[in-house]
Amino acid sequence: MKVNKAEIVISAVSEKQYPNDALPEIVLLGRSNVGKSSLINTLINRQHLARTSSKPGKTQTMNFYQINDIFRFVDMPGYGYAKVSRKEQQKWGQMIENYLLNRENLKGVFLLIDSRHDPTEDDELMYNWLKYYHLPTHVILTKFDKLSASKKKKSVRQLLEILNVEADTVIPFSSVSKEGSETCWQIIQSKIAD
Ligand code: GDP
Numbered sequence: 001m002k003v004n005k006a007e008i009v010i011s012a013v014s015e016k017q018y019p020n021d022a023l024p025e026i027v028l029l030g031r032s033n034v035g036k037s038s039l040i041n042t043l044i045n046r047q048h049l050a051r052t053s054s055k056p057g058k059t060q061t062m063n064f065y066q067i068n069d070i071f072r073f074v075d076m077p078g079y080g081y082a083k084v085s086r087k088e089q090q091k092w093g094q095m096i097e098n099y100l101l102n103r104e105n106l107k108g109v110f111l112l113i114d115s116r117h118d119p120t121e122d123d124e125l126m127y128n129w130l131k132y133y134h135l136p137t138h139v140i141l142t143k144f145d146k147l148s149a150s151k152k153k154k155s156v157r158q159l160l161e162i163l164n165v166e167a168d169t170v171i172p173f174s175s176v177s178k179e180g181s182e183t184c185w186q187i188i189q190s191k192i193a194d
Contacts, residue, residue: 030112032078
């Protein structure tokens, strides 16, 4: 898809602020610092629409990015950030859960996992939760450029083993080499056309 228009329409902190229309949405989930903002910027070919940071945990809002006025990315606050209080984590847990289970606009889920490490307990919980509710999920293995050729193979294999993911729903991705971009776009196109 050629992106002519990309804008952040709302950084929401409550359900009342969600856009009130029928545009399809693709949601991005993952630990803080996993590369969600970088993925959005890479896919839409802009350097800085989504804020990237080397400091984890900065975004505690649900950011709705509208693309070509035909669909939106919804960037969720990253989970597993220790410095956020337990109360705050619970609040976001409930909001994310509520969005995922009730939002009619939701057409697809990208769960981002750092390819350099085994999936964390939080990643596993999130993936199993998504599977339990039959949400249409793809797992994006981020920062793939940082791995050597042998580690790349190992990373995919371990993910398949640990999470019991179907191989065709795993996408190695790099915002540096742009590997995986086309596959992500194909998935987005098919989801938003449904
Ligand atoms: P977010 O918190 O999930 O939105 O993560 P960001 O997109 O802000 O990325 C966190 C850090 O990881 C930043 O320093 C990015 O430059 C870096 N990063 C993200 N994706 C990649 C990637 O594919 N390759 C490399 N080498 N670095 C990445």
